[in-house]
Amino acid sequence: MPYADALALQRSLVEDRRAGTIGDTLLLLEHPPVLTLGVRGDGGRSHILASAEDLSTRAIEVHEAGRGGDVTYHGPGQIVGYPIIDLNPHRRHVHRYVRDLETVLIRTVAEYGITAQRVQGLTGVWVGDEKLAAIGVRIARWVTSHGFALNVNTSLDHFDLIVPCGIADRGVTSIARLLGRSVDMAEVENRIIEQFADVFDLSL
Numbered sequence: 001m002p003y004a005d006a007l008a009l010q011r012s013l014v015e016d017r018r019a020g021t022i023g024d025t026l027l028l029l030e031h032p033p034v035l036t037l038g039v040r041g042d043g044g045r046s047h048i049l050a051s052a053e054d055l056s057t058r059a060i061e062v063h064e065a066g067r068g069g070d071v072t073y074h075g076p077g078q079i080v081g082y083p084i085i086d087l088n089p090h091r092r093h094v095h096r097y098v099r100d101l102e103t104v105l106i107r108t109v110a111e112y113g114i115t116a117q118r119v120q121g122l123t124g125v126w127v128g129d130e131k132l133a134a135i136g137v138r139i140a141r142w143v144t145s146h147g148f149a150l151n152v153n154t155s156l157d158h159f160d161l162i163v164p165c166g167i168a169d170r171g172v173t174s175i176a177r178l179l180g181r182s183v184d185m186a187e188v189e190n191r192i193i194e195q196f197a198d199v200f201d202l203s204l
Helices: 004-019 051-057 094-110 156-161 173-181 187-199
Strands: 023-028 034-038 061-069 072-074 080-083 116-118 122-127 131-140 141-150
Touching: 004 023, 004 061, 004 080, 004 141, 023 034, 023 187, 051 122, 061 131, 061 141, 072 156, 080 187, 094 122, 094 141, 094 187
Parallel strands: 034 061
Antiparallel strands: 023 080, 034 072, 080 141, 116 122, 122 131, 131 141
16 A cells, blocks of 8 residues: 555544444555655654655655654565554553554564564564564544554665664564565464554453
8 A cells, every 4th residue: 555545544533432333443555765854953854865866767756654764675575553442541642552553563473484583672572683564653632653664575775775763773574584485464464463452451
């Protein structure tokens, strides 16, 4: 799904969730190559290493996302999760919400024999010094949007176009790179769904 369409869909679902016309919802999408910017400072524009001409040649768009965090890359082979959930009344804690998203992904990749962890002071899911999943959220009146990006079969070369999440001294990895083989995307999605339902105590 094009990134702009995903933004519009999220905004619509957030309003529906706030109005109570839908229940908690998890979108799992895959985007064409795109760089997305956060809301702090310049949003991460200074961390884009490629020229505008280079991005245009590669057909990579740049979008302001309206989420927390710095610049990141989304593209084919990456599962991007957008939880649209109401944290009222019992889960009104931003840090707990982010840690819970990390838990979902740590448990998901553990099913593939990958030991991932948190890094003190850094958001996301890591294997050694390499980021396996990025997290950037938006919470407005306690309804969430945006979320996480898990590298499954992602082309990691595209991360060379940016300083991922503004962190210059660490790398990026994927499930496929760690396992030495490609992985079925639908299978990973199903495992994310199961772990998400368990961590957030939601029924499917």
